[in-house]
Amino acid sequence: xxDSTQTNLTQQQVRERIExxxxxxxxxxxxxxxxGIASIAFGVLAVVVLFTDIIGKGSGAFVQSAIELRVHYxxxxxxxxxxxxxxLAWANFTGVIRESLRERFxxxxxxxxxxxxxxxxxxxxxxxxRDRLRANPELLxxxxxxxxxxxxxxxxxxxxxxxxxxGFRGRTSEQKAGWIQQLLGSGEMKKRFNSTFFTNGxxxxxxxxxxxxxxxxxxxxxxxxxxxxxxxxxAAAIYLEEYAPKNRWTDLIEVNINNLAAVPSIVFGLLGxxxxxxxxxxxxxxxxxxxxxxxxxxxxxxxxxxxAALKAVxxxxxxxxxxxxxxxxxxxxxHVLPLAMPGMLTGAIIGMAQALGETAPLLMIGxxxxxxxxxxxxxxxxxxxxxxxFLWADSPERAxxxxxxxxxxxxxxxLIVMNTSAVLLRKKLERRW
Amino acid sequence: MNTMxxxxxxxxxxxxxxxxxxAVDTLTKVRETVGQPLCDDAKLRMRNVNVFYGEAQAIHDVxxxxxxxxxxxxxxxxxxxxxxxxxxxxxxxxxxxxxxxxGELSLDDEPIYGPRVDVVPLxxxxxMVFQKPNPFPKSIYDNVAYGPKxxxxxxRRAELDEIVENSLxxxxxxxxxKDRLDKPGTGLSGGQQQRLCIARAIAVSPEVILMDExxxxxxxxxxxxxxxxxxxxxxxYTIAIVTHSMQQAARVSxxxxxxxxxxxxxxxxxxxxxxxxxxxLTEAYITGRFG
Numbered sequence: 074x075x076d077s078t079q080t081n082l083t084q085q086q087v088r089e090r091i092e093x094x095x096x097x098x099x100x101x102x103x104x105x106x107x108x109g110i111a112s113i114a115f116g117v118l119a120v121v122v123l124f125t126d127i128i129g130k131g132s133g134a135f136v137q138s139a140i141e142l143r144v145h146y147x148x149x150x151x152x153x154x155x156x157x158x159x160x161l162a163w164a165n166f167t168g169v170i171r172e173s174l175r176e177r178f179x180x181x182x183x184x185x186x187x188x189x190x191x192x193x194x195x196x197x198x199x200x201x202x203r204d205r206l207r208a209n210p211e212l213l214x215x216x217x218x219x220x221x222x223x224x225x226x227x228x229x230x231x232x233x234x235x236x237x238x239x240g241f242r243g244r245t246s247e248q249k250a251g252w253i254q255q256l257l258g259s260g261e262m263k264k265r266f267n268s269t270f271f272t273n274g275x276x277x278x279x280x281x282x283x284x285x286x287x288x289x290x291x292x293x294x295x296x297x298x299x300x301x302x303x304x305x306x307x308a309a310a311i312y313l314e315e316y317a318p319k320n321r322w323t324d325l326i327e328v329n330i331n332n333l334a335a336v337p338s339i340v341f342g343l344l345g346x347x348x349x350x351x352x353x354x355x356x357x358x359x360x361x362x363x364x365x366x367x368x369x370x371x372x373x374x375x376x377x378x379x380x381a382a383l384k385a386v387x388x389x390x391x392x393x394x395x396x397x398x399x400x401x402x403x404x405x406x407x408h409v410l411p412l413a414m415p416g417m418l419t420g421a422i423i424g425m426a427q428a429l430g431e432t433a434p435l436l437m438i439g440x441x442x443x444x445x446x447x448x449x450x451x452x453x454x455x456x457x458x459x460x461x462x463f464l465w466a467d468s469p470e471r472a473x474x475x476x477x478x479x480x481x482x483x484x485x486x487x488l489i490v491m492n493t494s495a496v497l498l499r500k501k502l503e504r505r506w
Numbered sequence: 507m508n509t510m511x512x513x514x515x516x517x518x519x520x521x522x523x524x525x526x527x528x529a530v531d532t533l534t535k536v537r538e539t540v541g542q543p544l545c546d547d548a549k550l551r552m553r554n555v556n557v558f559y560g561e562a563q564a565i566h567d568v569x570x571x572x573x574x575x576x577x578x579x580x581x582x583x584x585x586x587x588x589x590x591x592x593x594x595x596x597x598x599x600x601x602x603x604x605x606x607x608x609g610e611l612s613l614d615d616e617p618i619y620g621p622r623v624d625v626v627p628l629x630x631x632x633x634m635v636f637q638k639p640n641p642f643p644k645s646i647y648d649n650v651a652y653g654p655k656x657x658x659x660x661x662r663r664a665e666l667d668e669i670v671e672n673s674l675x676x677x678x679x680x681x682x683x684k685d686r687l688d689k690p691g692t693g694l695s696g697g698q699q700q701r702l703c704i705a706r707a708i709a710v711s712p713e714v715i716l717m718d719e720x721x722x723x724x725x726x727x728x729x730x731x732x733x734x735x736x737x738x739x740x741x742x743y744t745i746a747i748v749t750h751s752m753q754q755a756a757r758v759s760x761x762x763x764x765x766x767x768x769x770x771x772x773x774x775x776x777x778x779x780x781x782x783x784x785x786x787l788t789e790a791y792i793t794g795r796f797g
Contacts, residue, residue: 396598397653
């Protein structure tokens, strides 16, 4: 009755109007849902393309062509009488390998041809022999059959044979290609698992280059970052959320923390260079400095996510504890922190994943140097995985292309493991109230 | 039919408005509390209490005594300041930004507010039960044992076990939970959770228990159970209870205080308040003309 004063529509008319609009409402609903599915499909497609490309390019790096050679540890060729560190350092292992190659291909003559022949085997092969002899001194004067890594040009050629009939020869001469085909035919050349990739540091020779040094560098850097940023970040978040009065100063601090999160990471690198290296004179290229710089970078992320986790703890829990006469610290440590921990850990892991993929600030503090040795501590010169990828992507040798992709695969798998563990950890620790 | 509905629709909105306006008029005239706000054997004494949230004043010059082993109910419309007043008694208002309390409040003649008063022992003496059951997300045992643990009341494990059992027995929960003390307290039903919170509060042997609408989230059966419990607890504790239910106030309390817009309008024996209210605002409220 009172409705009639506002509008003159009958119920019938109202229902008709609603029905008229219904079709277009349903259409919009469908369109919106379709848009959502399309954007997810686009994202998934991008990831699939990225992964297939990287795996397609990088999987080759996990195998390496090797040549089977009969090696005679001849005292005369080696120029040593006994096996000790000093004589091993001087011994002519290159000569031994050349001897074996000449033995295998007796028809080769002339300096140029011989040089071609010798370049079948990696220049790192003498070190393989040296390590073998050091481990088994009784081999001196004896003969054994060994698989030695092939040179990267040879490796590239062998791997390209599976793609095309001709293969990619590049710098490989026709004669050399013939030898390789011969070795492949007799089974004296095979693609074997490339353990060097996981045990060696960087090298100018692709067949000797590995990610061990970068991996250890990343590990040490992240350890420093985690050890510093998590306690500092959590402490800052607890203070700001539970203790600090809400006034202009804390507002200012909050704004600046959010600002810090948006600062380009290279700026942190410059800061690290100026303060940690130039002022405090910490060593260059060291994971310690890298970790300090990345701490500055991840702190805002950890503080913000920790504060969000603390905020999410229901106030009723705080009130209950306070009503029991718990002191502020007891409220925080007995009740609030255990409930906020999953969120804090998730934030920390995501911050760490960010730090693991960071390159720019580390370039500024010298972690871009060519470092062959695997670092043994936080003050040893080191590089990290993303910087290693950057360095390899810059190298001209074709064999580095697949190593670059392989290193990306390793980095991505670490990121996936970290992010998955963040999700699992949160699921496991999450408590309902 | 038509004329009747029209009449009703026309008359309804006008009525509470006029009562409200009249109420404010009466308040500006009469600022004195009607009835007997003070008593001889007071456990808690409050004199001229004013509470401010920033600029806004939530409590205006309230004086009230709560006697030993007495249940005092505080009733009044929403936003009248009864919860704020209750929370002054164990200084839970301290945690609210910008909240300021003036006036004299004392527990057994010891001041509640003051620079030298430590809230930790105060809150051990004045326990609190909240509107929404809020057990810790820990086991039933740990919920009850928490207070004794942080205050260091039990010296041995056996003593702690005894405190937990006694508290749960007093809260009437022991028989229901004795076989699952290690199960989470949050897994209990709403009524059980609230009794667990009462057990948790009495585990530290407080002298006063403050209850802020303890039954508003519970069904009638659970409510009846809690009301029985309040009656039993009166033997050992002084209880101040805020409630929205006038029936509940009538059932559990000895004295009833009626708050209106931050003023304490009337305090009297519960029976008097509900059968023969002395202030017209009280009468308007309990007869349901506004609320």
